[in-house]
Amino acid sequence: MTDSKPSKSARKRAQQELQSLGEQLISLGDAELVSLALDERLYDAVKKARNMKAHGALRRQKQLIGKLMRDLDPEQIRLALVALRADDTRDKQVFARAEKWRDRIVRDGTAAFDAFAAETGTPDPGLRSLLAELDVAFSERDEKTVRRKIFRRIHEILGKIA
Numbered sequence: 001m002t003d004s005k006p007s008k009s010a011r012k013r014a015q016q017e018l019q020s021l022g023e024q025l026i027s028l029g030d031a032e033l034v035s036l037a038l039d040e041r042l043y044d045a046v047k048k049a050r051n052m053k054a055h056g057a058l059r060r061q062k063q064l065i066g067k068l069m070r071d072l073d074p075e076q077i078r079l080a081l082v083a084l085r086a087d088d089t090r091d092k093q094v095f096a097r098a099e100k101w102r103d104r105i106v107r108d109g110t111a112a113f114d115a116f117a118a119e120t121g122t123p124d125p126g127l128r129s130l131l132a133e134l135d136v137a138f139s140e141r142d143e144k145t146v147r148r149k150i151f152r153r154i155h156e157i158l159g160k161i162a
Helices: 008-026 030-035 040-051 055-069 074-108 110-120 125-135 140-161
Strands: none
Touching: 008 040, 008 055, 008 074, 030 040, 030 074, 040 055, 074 110, 074 125, 074 140, 110 125, 110 140, 125 140
16 A cells, blocks of 8 residues: 655655755845745744854754745745846846946937937936036046946936836
């Protein structure tokens, strides 16, 4: 007669998956961790694990986190982590696009500004004035400051439409 309970290897793989999921929680920032609304015991265990330096102690704490995760629905945590990563990826993409547009606008001037305005649908007068300000910048320091302002404005515009 065959038992329907999972094999020891299957149980061990499941435990290692939960522990791995717990390790991902350890790497999150405070705000992200709070946004997950974890069980209080799991939250405390994750916070303690962050402060541990000794390898053995950290390994045992990760095992504890995996054990505590057994009592929860790990799928909710997985979905929340996926959503957090998606937000992070989107932010990185917006940042990269803003850098490219800043470089292009600084290099090509009004033509690139018009292309940016056409793509985003926002002919921003503040950005145009920053472009004019860049043309009259006296020192390298002033130019760098204006470039930073241009980047911030572009990043803000792209963040709204992304």
